[in-house]
Amino acid sequence: MDIRLKALSVHLFTATGAVLSMLAMLAAVEEKWSLMFLWLVVALVVDGLDGPLARHYDVKHNCPTYDGVLMDLIIDYLTYVFIPAYALFKSGLLPGWTGWLAIIAITYASVVYFADTRMKTKDNSFSGFPACWNMVVLVLFALKPGYWTCLVVVLALAIAMFFPLKFIHPTRTMRWRTLSLPVSLAWVIFAAWAAWVDFHPASWAHWGLVVTSLYLLGAGIAQQIVPQRNAAS
Numbered sequence: 001m002d003i004r005l006k007a008l009s010v011h012l013f014t015a016t017g018a019v020l021s022m023l024a025m026l027a028a029v030e031e032k033w034s035l036m037f038l039w040l041v042v043a044l045v046v047d048g049l050d051g052p053l054a055r056h057y058d059v060k061h062n063c064p065t066y067d068g069v070l071m072d073l074i075i076d077y078l079t080y081v082f083i084p085a086y087a088l089f090k091s092g093l094l095p096g097w098t099g100w101l102a103i104i105a106i107t108y109a110s111v112v113y114f115a116d117t118r119m120k121t122k123d124n125s126f127s128g129f130p131a132c133w134n135m136v137v138l139v140l141f142a143l144k145p146g147y148w149t150c151l152v153v154v155l156a157l158a159i160a161m162f163f164p165l166k167f168i169h170p171t172r173t174m175r176w177r178t179l180s181l182p183v184s185l186a187w188v189i190f191a192a193w194a195a196w197v198d199f200h201p202a203s204w205a206h207w208g209l210v211v212t213s214l215y216l217l218g219a220g221i222a223q224q225i226v227p228q229r230n231a232a233s
Helices: 003-029 033-056 068-091 096-114 133-143 147-160 177-196 205-225
Strands: none
Touching (some): 003 033, 003 068, 033 068, 033 177, 068 133, 096 147, 133 205, 177 205
């Protein structure tokens, strides 16, 4: 296959995320939360694969007609921010004014963050919490903490978007990638498992979500604290 067609196919693969977001939204409107999260997990897998494929086939050079970065950001806002915020509001995890405050904080702060040209650090990590509300809300659905805990988590992470805190990119942050990548894959498996069993409280997937989520949230900050000994570490 011609390299230009391969590059185009990567863009078309990325675009499937829009269809997945619509399927997730339709499930959310019907309050089928487990199905919604399963679609969002599939969208997360697509998002995890299209970046390496885009770099491998050099889509900017071989298919410059389409802006893959812009396409990715549009889909990410739907699947990472908009739909999870809707689910958090409609599910009853945050009742009354707490739900309104949460969705305003999530949607407003996230759109500002997505437009920030300083989003990425030199080592391809994220500067500030990268608005991965799809992951946060899924964990909240699984654990079902009290609404004050939910509200504190949401507001703290919304504020963390604009602090110089480092959050790793599972595939692009080279430091600790041999651990970060398997942990990220494990998170996806636990997330799909938890949604598949309708977030049953006895599921072992919840423990896996807690452990992997704590690593993904804290690894970048730990890298800021722990000095890097050499370029290969």
